Amino acid sequence: MTEVESPPAAPLDLVVSIINFRTAQMTIDCVQSVLDDIGDLRAHVVIVENGSGDGSDVVLTDWLTAARAENPDIPVSLVVSAENTGFSGGHNQGIRAMKARFYFVLNSDAVVHKGCLAALLADAEAHPETGLFAARLEYDDGTRQISCFRFPTPGSEMIRGAQSGPVTRLLKRYDIPLDMPPAQEQIEWASFAAIMLRGEMIDAIGLMDEGYFLYFEDTEYCLRARRAGWGTRYVEGARAIHFRGGSAPVKSLAKARKRLPAYYYASRTRLMYQSHGRIGLLAANLAWYLGTGLTYARLLLTRKVNTLPVEREMRDIWTNFMRPLGDRRAPK
Known part of the structure; x- marks a missing residue:
């Protein structure tokens, strides 16, 4: 693993972790949306080039070099991974890169609206008992996406197999998607396409489980956090457009x-x-x-x-x- 320039020495309020896997231009657009929203926040963006093998490392290095030529203080670092370490492994590299009070895990196929970061941090300050803060995810037409859920169970697996309205209604309490916006007490896990994690919680329960390559790692992390007493909140005022499917075929x-x-x-x-x-x-x-x-x-x-x-x-x-x-x- 290599890094372009050293991270800031002083602890930050927020580190934004963004994984690139064969989506270089999409990643640049994502990073630019974050830079446009940082304002006076003590924040830094870490791009993890996750072993794309398609020249993304060169594209991102060239972009960052040009950006630094215009602004030497641009708060962006690039971590280049020698292999594809998956979603958990990639973001763990981003989180390890530097110390902060909070970490915003953000998909490369997303862009944040102005005020997203400030809204997440304000909600976190108001709810110190909560460990995870999920942004409102939208399609590019502004329609709200379903991004908050119940945990999977044998009951939800029967719903998934049956794909039947009567079965879903019968087993409603096991149905995974929640109505949006959800009641805060109903949220068991939320999408990690755009979610902020409290650093204190990470110190207590550890990083994401790298036994997951892709999928369900967000569910497991929310489960582990919940078992340790850290809840998950949905922050309606923190808005991000999620284009979906940037690098995953499932x-x-x-x-x-x-x-x-x-x-x-x-x-x-x-x-x-x-x-x-x-x-x-x-x-x-x-x-x-x-x-x-x-x-x-x-x-x-x-x-x-x-x-x-x-x-x-x-x-x-x-x-x-x-x-x-x-x-x-x-x-x-």
Whole structure:
């Protein structure tokens, strides 16, 4: 791992961690939106070039060199990782880069509105018992995205398998997405596309779990924080546009019902095991089978279903079942 210039010596109020993986121009746009919002805040941006292997390191280095020529004091550092360390590993590098009271984890496929950072920090000062502060995520037309959730359970896996209105209504208390904006007490976890973490909480519970390559690491971190007494809040006044899907293929594969990457199922298994133990993991898989069975029964009877399982999912949900904390199945 290498860094462009040394981080500031004095502790900061806020460090913004942004991972780049083959989205160099998108990352630059993201960083620029943060720089436009920093104002008088004692803040610094850390870009983690996460082993893209497509020349992104050169593009970002050239951009930062040119930016420093115009403004030698620009609060941006670049960390270049020799390999793709995943979402957790990438942001852990960003967080380790320098000390701050708060850390804003931000996707490269997002841009912040003016006032986003100040709103997050103000909410954090008003709620010292809370460890995580989720920004309002929007589509580019301003429509609010669903970004706050309940934890996955065997009940939610039955909902996911069944894809049926009656089943969802019957098991409503297990349905993962929350109505937006959510009641603060309902929030169990929130998207890490744009979320601020309290440094004191990180010191207490540790960094993100690098046993996750991609997906579910945000859920696990909120679960670990909650178990340690740190809650999650939604900050409506902190707005960010989230374009979605900048460097991850899972949503597009799922929409096309193509086979999902092994790391997705390895992360799902790890989370279910850490949340509910081995019996809970087994129950989640069996609940998904039951829900999926209802889907196929409905298909036979009515020829109408919302969706069917993706390719090979009936086998792939057993990924790492015997060793839930084993290989994270990162792509080679």
